[in-house]
Amino acid sequence: MADLQALAEAVIKGNQAESVRLTQEALDEGIGPRQVLEEGLIAGMGVVGVRFKANEVYIPEVLISARAMKMAMEILEPQLAAAGVQPLGTALVGTVQGDLHDIGKNLVVMMLKGAGFRVEDIGVDVAPDVFVDKIKAGGYKIVGLSALLTTTMPAMDKTVTAIREAQLDCRIMIGGAPVTRQYAEKIGADGYAADAASAVDVAKSFLN
Numbered sequence: 001m002a003d004l005q006a007l008a009e010a011v012i013k014g015n016q017a018e019s020v021r022l023t024q025e026a027l028d029e030g031i032g033p034r035q036v037l038e039e040g041l042i043a044g045m046g047v048v049g050v051r052f053k054a055n056e057v058y059i060p061e062v063l064i065s066a067r068a069m070k071m072a073m074e075i076l077e078p079q080l081a082a083a084g085v086q087p088l089g090t091a092l093v094g095t096v097q098g099d100l101h102d103i104g105k106n107l108v109v110m111m112l113k114g115a116g117f118r119v120e121d122i123g124v125d126v127a128p129d130v131f132v133d134k135i136k137a138g139g140y141k142i143v144g145l146s147a148l149l150t151t152t153m154p155a156m157d158k159t160v161t162a163i164r165e166a167q168l169d170c171r172i173m174i175g176g177a178p179v180t181r182q183y184a185e186k187i188g189a190d191g192y193a194a195d196a197a198s199a200v201d202v203a204k205s206f207l208n
């Protein structure tokens with residue numbers, strides 16, 4: 001019989017083959033895709049997020065777990081769509097204009113996906129008007145801005161201002177090594193996250 005706890009463990013260990021096998025087994029046995037997602041994959045990535053925040057695991061382990069989850073999601077996604085299962089929320093995430101760093105941003109994207117959000121990653125060096133256009137086109141309610149350079153932090157300010165001026169109904173969180181909660185408050189962002197796991201907590205708080 002399919003074991004969703006074992007599936008969660010496979011994701012935690014980053015075991016791709018086992019994650020895929022157990023996902024397929026669960027679906028074959030008639031377990032609903034939402035249950036497989038929530039009690040298997042999201043449960044596993046949730047543990048990885050908690051351990052990452054506590055410095056019990058590091059970036060490579062998170063990436064390996066995220067890869068295992070991604071492989072399993074390839075099987076699960078069509079079933080979720082067919083069952084009409086909605087994502088937890090939708091988010092648009094990118095690195096701001098002038099900044100090419102994407103490793104942290106990619107982790108944020110992976111953790112959000114791991115928590116059940118549908119995420120569009122718009123890459124690096126993203127101009128404020130591109131954020132605005134993408135939010136309009138996708139109707140995103142959550143927007144994430146990343147910056148790794150002190151010299152590109154002002155681009156966060158410009159992006160937040162552009163989104164506010166366009167009167168878009170979304171909540172903005174910012175993060176990245178030089179960014180602080182004080183800076184987020186100063187530029188009028190709705191939230192700040194120090195790491196990728198905390199970004200999930202902030203995104204979830206935006207849903208309320």
Ligand code: B1M
Pocket residue numbers: 059093098099100101102103104105107108143144145146147148149150151173174175176177178192193194195196197199
């Ligand atoms: Co650059 N770089 N870099 N670099 N680089 C730093 C950031 C730097 C601190 C190195 C140093 O001087 N000690 C320094 C910035 C100094 C400053 O501004 N204070 C710096 C510099 C100066 C530069 C260049 C200007 C160098 C040059 O060309 N003279 C240049 C700028 C290019 C540009 O962007 N226009 C440059 C280039 C590069 C590379 C291309 C070579 C490469 C980037 C490759 C890539 O990203 N694909 C690179 C790298 C790798 C680094 C370091 C070594 C590592 C950054 C990283 O990936 N960290 C970095 C020094 C360091 O940090 N030790 C450095 C790992 C990553 C997981 O952490 O991104 O902080 P981080 O993400 C964390 C959190 O911050 C948070 O969650 C993540 C995971 O927990 N987080 C968010 C991030 N985004 C978030 C968004 C959120 C929430 C949380 O909500 C949306």
